Amino acid sequence: MFYSKLDLGGTNIAEHLESKGAKATGIDASLLETYPEKMGIEGEERNKEPVIFASRHRSEKKIVCLTAHVPGNWSSNDAGGEKRKLSIAPAKLLKCAIVSLNETVKEKNLSEKWPVTLEVTHHGPSSDTPIIFMEIGSTEEEWRNKEAGEVMASAIIKTIEKCEQNNEYKIAFGIGGGHYAPEFTKVALETDIAVGHIVPKYKLDEFDVDMFRQGIERTKEKVELVLLDWKGMDSKQREKVQGFAKEMGLEVKDTKEVRKK
Numbered sequence: 001m002f003y004s005k006l007d008l009g010g011t012n013i014a015e016h017l018e019s020k021g022a023k024a025t026g027i028d029a030s031l032l033e034t035y036p037e038k039m040g041i042e043g044e045e046r047n048k049e050p051v052i053f054a055s056r057h058r059s060e061k062k063i064v065c066l067t068a069h070v071p072g073n074w075s076s077n078d079a080g081g082e083k084r085k086l087s088i089a090p091a092k093l094l095k096c097a098i099v100s101l102n103e104t105v106k107e108k109n110l111s112e113k114w115p116v117t118l119e120v121t122h123h124g125p126s127s128d129t130p131i132i133f134m135e136i137g138s139t140e141e142e143w144r145n146k147e148a149g150e151v152m153a154s155a156i157i158k159t160i161e162k163c164e165q166n167n168e169y170k171i172a173f174g175i176g177g178g179h180y181a182p183e184f185t186k187v188a189l190e191t192d193i194a195v196g197h198i199v200p201k202y203k204l205d206e207f208d209v210d211m212f213r214q215g216i217e218r219t220k221e222k223v224e225l226v227l228l229d230w231k232g233m234d235s236k237q238r239e240k241v242q243g244f245a246k247e248m249g250l251e252v253k254d255t256k257e258v259r260k261k
Helices: 008-019 029-038 091-107 146-163 182-190 209-217 235-247 255-259
Strands: 002-004 025-027 051-058 065-069 116-118 131-138 170-175 193-199 225-228 251-254
Touching: 002 008, 008 025, 008 051, 008 131, 008 146, 051 146, 065 091, 065 146, 091 116, 091 131, 091 146, 091 170, 091 182, 091 193, 116 182, 131 146, 170 182, 170 209, 182 193, 182 255, 193 209, 193 225, 209 235, 225 235, 225 255, 235 251, 251 255
Parallel strands: 002 025, 002 051, 051 131, 065 116, 170 193, 170 225, 225 251
Antiparallel strands: 065 131
């Protein structure tokens, strides 16, 4: 588990992890972009051990939340990483993270105070090591909040424990909807599906087959399903991504369809 020593949210989480006897490794924030090499993580791309990075989440709308997501860029690299390059998405770890966060806030009767959500794939680094971010959002007040730090630390420990279990999940690539991915959050919490990369509606007009292929190939596990937030995109966007899926021989389903089972 890693965090930036210059990140208020990350250091808050790390302090609580250490109080629970869990190890958290602090790095200089500048190492985020060169992180796999600088951290000495070795091995082949897909077979590397997944990494959790504890961090802060910033939102212009100051949305209070606890989030988890995979880093990577669908187009530009305004927030670090490489243009049009995704990190390796450990879908099982991401599912364990959001389930653990949800369980932890429920156990502590904090669900209304600290909403839990997946976010779409965004920002750097563009890592060849499987990685997820677990974040406190969205202002300095929340980043420093000791309750949030304790909740996130507890959830991270639970995430690691869950991922050591031999749970079988169907692996999906999520497409459509807004940045906070409510449909894919529900899928992760209510079904046996683990979603890796998620591309939002606001990126779909420029989305092409090369980035579709990355969404599939740069997932640690084998992707079996393309999952669409059907109402979270227009008909032209749906037609385009369905064509990409057909070209790669992948099954396509609506999020609401899989949640009914």
